[in-house]
Amino acid sequence: MPSTNPTEISPAELARQREYASQVRELLACQGYEEQPLAFVHTYGCQGNEADSERIRGLLRGCGYGLTGDRERASLILYNTCAIREHAEDRVFGNVGRLKARRQADRRLRVALCGCMVQQGHVAEKLRQSFPFVDLVFGTHAIHRLPELLYRMYSTGRRVYEIPEEAGTIAEGLPIQRESAAKAWLPVMYGCDNYCSYCVVPLVRGRERSRKPEAVLSEARELIAAGYQEITLLGQNVNSYRALSEAGEDYDFPRLLRELDAMEGGFWLRFMTSHPKDCSPALLDVMAGGRHIARHLHLPVQSGNDEILRAMNRKYTAAQYIEVVDYARRAMPGLSITSDIIVGFPGESDAQFRDTLALVERVKYTSLFTFIFSPRQGTRAASLPDSVPRDEKVRRLRELTALQESIAAARCAEMPGKALRLLCEGKGKRLALAGRGEGNQIVEFDGPEDLIGQFVHVRITNVMNWLLDGELTEK
Numbered sequence: 394m395p396s397t398n399p400t401e402i403s404p405a406e407l408a409r410q411r412e413y414a415s416q417v418r419e420l421l422a423c424q425g426y427e428e429q430p431l432a433f434v435h436t437y438g439c440q441g442n443e444a445d446s447e448r449i450r451g452l453l454r455g456c457g458y459g460l461t462g463d464r465e466r467a468s469l470i471l472y473n474t475c476a477i478r479e480h481a482e483d484r485v486f487g488n489v490g491r492l493k494a495r496r497q498a499d500r501r502l503r504v505a506l507c508g509c510m511v512q513q514g515h516v517a518e519k520l521r522q523s524f525p526f527v528d529l530v531f532g533t534h535a536i537h538r539l540p541e542l543l544y545r546m547y548s549t550g551r552r553v554y555e556i557p558e559e560a561g562t563i564a565e566g567l568p569i570q571r572e573s574a575a576k577a578w579l580p581v582m583y584g585c586d587n588y589c590s591y592c593v594v595p596l597v598r599g600r601e602r603s604r605k606p607e608a609v610l611s612e613a614r615e616l617i618a619a620g621y622q623e624i625t626l627l628g629q630n631v632n633s634y635r636a637l638s639e640a641g642e643d644y645d646f647p648r649l650l651r652e653l654d655a656m657e658g659g660f661w662l663r664f665m666t667s668h669p670k671d672c673s674p675a676l677l678d679v680m681a682g683g684r685h686i687a688r689h690l691h692l693p694v695q696s697g698n699d700e701i702l703r704a705m706n707r708k709y710t711a712a713q714y715i716e717v718v719d720y721a722r723r724a725m726p727g728l729s730i731t732s733d734i735i736v737g738f739p740g741e742s743d744a745q746f747r748d749t750l751a752l753v754e755r756v757k758y759t760s761l762f763t764f765i766f767s768p769r770q771g772t773r774a775a776s777l778p779d780s781v782p783r784d785e786k787v788r789r790l791r792e793l794t795a796l797q798e799s800i801a802a803a804r805c806a807e808m809p810g811k812a813l814r815l816l817c818e819g820k821g822k823r824l825a826l827a828g829r830g831e832g833n834q835i836v837e838f839d840g841p842e843d844l845i846g847q848f849v850h851v852r853i854t855n856v857m858n859w860l861l862d863g864e865l866t867e868k
């Protein structure tokens with residue numbers, strides 16, 4: 394089936410937003426700030442949200458704000474929220490609640506919320522009823538209209554709620570204020586059509602839509618020219634990427650990845666997330682033949698039991714998942730694989746949980762993200778009868794984590810003396826610096842701070858369970 398590209402927000406609309414941005418700058422100038430007003434943006438949740446926040450920061454700068462990491466100095470506090478689990482939502486409500494007294498005491502402070510959580514009608518309603526001091530609430534489909542919304546908020550002095558239903562559009566050309574000078578997020582597609590039965594993402598992020606290949610390729614070229622060392626391609630399911638180029642050529646994800654990999658430079662390419670049902674041999678072959686593609690595959694399995702996988706609507710069996718893993722490891726010996734697992738899905742029996750342990754034992758992941766099932770309003774799994782007590786779910790989570798820790802420790806025990814190339818990401822907890830290897834392993838080592846953001850070579854010197862220490866080497 395030939396692809397059709399989604400509608401892009403028109404240049405006229407983007408120009409209208411730039412006009413609003415200049416009006417917000419004027420309004421802020423009239424508010425009598427002695428110095429440039431500052432905005433504090435905090436992001437919950439996944440890398441997709443991080444990427445959105447970088448666009449939000451870019452738009453805020455265009456509206457005349459400076460950016461600060463210090464909430465206390467900010468005159469605009471914005472939380473970009475996550476809806477994936479109840480715990481994430483509780484943290485947001487708690488943090489927003491704590492701003493109430495300060496908002497009431499400081500006439501100039503403004504509080505804004507956006508992202509997946511507020512895209513849900515019942516949350517927006519709760520904010521409206523119980524959080525009257527929140528000034529601005531906007532959903533995931535309204536980010537590009539932030540200048541207009543800020544203008545409405547300042548010019549009317551009233552609360553602004555803007556939660557459009559799925560627009561199915563893509564906004565290209567927004568200003569981006571990136572967090573890091575070394576690592577960049579590069580969204581290739583938005584939304585998700587998979588409807589896993591536990592997952593709220595399709596309800597808040599809308600239908601799948603892919604960026605044009607030219608947009609992705611030219612953003613990557615700019616990042617490489619600007620010296621970025623690592624580019625992570627983002628999408629809820631990058632393997633669903635499908636778009637037509639301007640010349641009418643059909644691009645799928647393996648083709649896009651191959652063209653990105655052909656670019657010159659010393660950078661690493663990563664991508665996430667891959668749905669196992671469409672992690673094809675073609676994709677793994679491109680990875681195996683790649684020059685820049687990190688030998689790391691994040692392949693969320695969620696469960697090792699076929700009945701639970703069916704109830705989750707994952708569309709693969711444990712055996713099919715293992716086939717993908719085996720193919721990938723044959724094509725790329727030493728490949729690092731990581732995963733996400735949910736324990737305590739409604740009705741999960743102990744025997745079904747043991748299938749998950751067996752799969753983890755078989756695959757030997759580098760690391761795992763483990764979660765207790767959290768019912769999300771509007772999803773199919775939220776209405777399933779659930780006979781598993783909470784204590785039992787917690788016990789399963791602990792058992793799974795302990796198993797993964799022993800697997801990671803055994804893997805790490807083989808590491809002393811090995812040489813690794815790392816991207817130095819920042820300060821360490823035990824040693825001066827911390828870096829991440831191609832397979833996503835974190836290693837700490839001593840060295841000067843100006844190595845942050847650079848590739849370095851280390852030899853592993855010491856292992857404590859699954860923590861790795863190294864020392865710098867020439868190469």
Ligand code: 5AD
Nearest residue numbers: 591592693733734735764765766767
């Ligand atoms: N409850 C628990 N974990 C969830 N995830 C997604 N939805 C839920 C939920 N309702 C997990 C999945 C997914 C990861 C990003 O979050 O494992 O891969």
Ligand code: SF4
Nearest residue numbers: 585587588589592594
């Ligand atoms: Fe959620 Fe499944 Fe889509 Fe991932 S693939 S975002 S788990 S619905």
